[in-house]
Every structure is written in structure tokens, then in C-alpha cells.
Amino acid sequence: MSCILQVENLVKHFGPVQAVNGVSFAIERGTCFGLLGPNGAGKTTTVEMMEGILPSTSGSIQYKGAPADEDFRNEAGIMFQETSLQEFIQVGETLELFSRFYSRTRPLNELIERCALGEYLDRDVRKLSGGQRQRLLLAIALVNDPEIVFLDEPTTGLDPQARRNFWQLVNDIKQEQKTLVLTTHYMEEAYELCDEIAIMDHGRIIAQGSPRALLKKHFDNSVILLPASEVPASLDQDHRLKMHRMNGQVEILSEDVNATIELLMAQRIPLTHLQIRSRTLEDLFLELTGRGLRN
Numbered sequence: 243m244s245c246i247l248q249v250e251n252l253v254k255h256f257g258p259v260q261a262v263n264g265v266s267f268a269i270e271r272g273t274c275f276g277l278l279g280p281n282g283a284g285k286t287t288t289v290e291m292m293e294g295i296l297p298s299t300s301g302s303i304q305y306k307g308a309p310a311d312e313d314f315r316n317e318a319g320i321m322f323q324e325t326s327l328q329e330f331i332q333v334g335e336t337l338e339l340f341s342r343f344y345s346r347t348r349p350l351n352e353l354i355e356r357c358a359l360g361e362y363l364d365r366d367v368r369k370l371s372g373g374q375r376q377r378l379l380l381a382i383a384l385v386n387d388p389e390i391v392f393l394d395e396p397t398t399g400l401d402p403q404a405r406r407n408f409w410q411l412v413n414d415i416k417q418e419q420k421t422l423v424l425t426t427h428y429m430e431e432a433y434e435l436c437d438e439i440a441i442m443d444h445g446r447i448i449a450q451g452s453p454r455a456l457l458k459k460h461f462d463n464s465v466i467l468l469p470a471s472e473v474p475a476s477l478d479q480d481h482r483l484k485m486h487r488m489n490g491q492v493e494i495l496s497e498d499v500n501a502t503i504e505l506l507m508a509q510r511i512p513l514t515h516l517q518i519r520s521r522t523l524e525d526l527f528l529e530l531t532g533r534g535l536r537n
């Protein structure tokens with residue numbers, strides 16, 4: 243695989259605010275690269291510098307081995323968080339309008355089918371549901387048949403069903419060997435779509451790798467969950483258990499689930515409502531930064 247986009251020591255200051263503080267990574271062609279982090283981590287600023295929308299304070303961005311130029315602008319597709327769609331015009335007209343900006347375009351009927359917009363071509367863009375609007379914004383990002391597509395928090399505000407439908411669309415785009423750059427607050431989304439993720443905090447990358455590799459590297463334990471009411475307070479002092487109480491539940495971190503369950507049984511703790519879960523990217527973020535992703 244070859245690298246399509248390389249970011250080297252990227253820095254962005256807004257006056258006294260150090261939004262991005264020396265970020266470096268390389269994105270392989272045909273992969274989905276995810277930037278994760280809490281509000282204000284510097285994701286959008288990083289992506290906007292990569293897209294060429296925002297000048298950097300210092301650092302370099304190379305597209306196909308050279309500074310991003312006209313080729314990049316023609317070969318990149320951007321799905322903005324809040325593209326101000328022209329009001330009072332319809333979905334079909336919007337797609338035609340955007341397709342006029344490029345010399346090379348993808349056939350609109352193909353895009354309409356791909357993004358399931360056929361039923362809404364005559365609809366005023368203000369009358370679209372959240373999911374329909376995101377599909378239109380994605381179709382706009384694909385209008386120039388880009389090699390690299392930027393998706394900035396594409397499913398924020400969508401209901402779970404619409405989010406899953408959108409993931410299917412993104413997976414279809416991946417099948418076409420296009421490169422994707424995704425920013426998201428949703429760990430499940432990153433886990434589902436990304437081949438590689440970089441977790442940002444305070445303008446820096448604090449962890450990077452494939453979601454599975456990151457979890458494997460950082461965790462060798464599982465979480466055992468029990469209703470707090472069924473675990474006596476005396477067990478909180480048991481040094482053999484790494485446990486804490488949260489939201490009416492007891493969470494026990496266990497490197498050896500069998501041994502932990504035996505210990506609980508010996509203490510006559512009822513196990514009817516016991517649940518076991520693997521560690522998630524959300525746990526990883528919490529462990530690395532001490533904060534939740536949506537704080």
C-alpha cells in the first residue's frame with residue numbers, strides 16, 4: 243500500500259490558543275483514517291488544514307508525495323459538518339449546481355441511487371430529515387468522484403438506524419478503494435469504519451493504530467458488571483478486586499474472569515444479573531485522558 247496523504251509536525255495557533263500542537267501521521271491509500279477526541283481536541287482544525295481550507299502555522303501536508311495543489315482540490319471530496327445548502331432549491335437542483343463546479347464528475351443518477359436520494363429529488367432541501375440531509379451532503383462530497391473523501395462528524399445527531407444506514411454507505415465507498423478521513427465522537431463508528439485511528443487531546447495525538455491493535459496493546463482485561471445493590475460495601479475493601487461503583491452498577495476489571503467469578507461466588511454474591519464486556523475504545527480514551535469523549 244502507498245501513502246496518499248502525509249502530515250508532518252502540523253501546528254495551528256489561533257492567537258494564544260494552541261489548537262494543534264505538532265501532529266504527524268500518514269494515511270495509506272484505500273483506507274479509512276479516523277481522528278477521534280473530545281470537543282476542542284483539535285480534530286476539525288487538523289482536518290481543515292488537510293483540506294486546504296485553513297492555513298497552518300507550521301508543518302507540512304503532502305498529497306501523493308508533493309505539496310497539495312490543484313490536483314488535490316480536484317481529487318478531494320469534502321462532506322462538511324454544516325454545508326450551507328442553498329435554501330429554496332430542491333435536492334436534484336443542488337446536485338446539479340455542485341456538479342457544475344468540477345470538470346470531472348460522477349454521473350448524477352449513479353450518485354442518486356448510491357445515496358438513496360431518488361425519492362427526494364423534487365424536495366426542498368429544508369424539508370429533508372437528518373439522515374436524508376447527510377446523504378445529500380455525502381452525494382455532494384462524491385460529485386467529483388474524489389480519490390480522498392473527508393467526512394467531518396457525518397452522523398452527529400442521527401438516530402441509530404440512520405447512523406447504521408450511513409455506515410453502510412461509507413463501507414460501499416471503501417469498497418471502491420477510495421481513501422476516507424473521518425472525524426467522529428462515536429467510538430462504535432470508529433470501530434466499525436476505521437482501519438487506523440489517531441486519538442487527539444489538547445492538540446496532540448496521544449495514541450494511534452488500528453482499533454483492534456490499540457485495544458490489544460492497552461488492555462488485557464475484561465469488565466464484569468453487577469447491580470450495585472447485590473454487592474455488599476464490604477467487598478469494596480477486598481484488595482483482590484479492582485472495582486468501582488458507578489450509576490447503580492459495580493464494575494470489576496478482571497484479568498482472569500474465571501478466578502473473579504469464583505471469588506464472587508465464594509462471597510455468595512448473586513450472579514443472575516452478571517454481565518461481562520470487552521474493553522472498548524471509549525474505555526481507552528477515558529484511561530488515556532481521564533475524560534469521556536463527549537465531555
Ligand SMILES: Nc1ncnc2c1ncn2[C@@H]1O[C@H](COP(=O)(O)OP(=O)(O)OP(=O)(O)O)[C@@H](O)[C@H]1O
Pocket residue numbers: 256259260261279280281282283284285286287288
Ligand atoms: N477560529 C478559531 N479561533 C480561535 N480559536 C479556535 C478557532 N477554531 C478553533 N479554535 C479553538 O481551537 C481548539 C480546537 O478546536 P477544534 O474545533 O479543532 O476541535 P475539535 O476537536 O474539532 O472539537 P469538536 O469535536 O467540538 O468539533 C479549541 O480550543 C477551539 O476553541
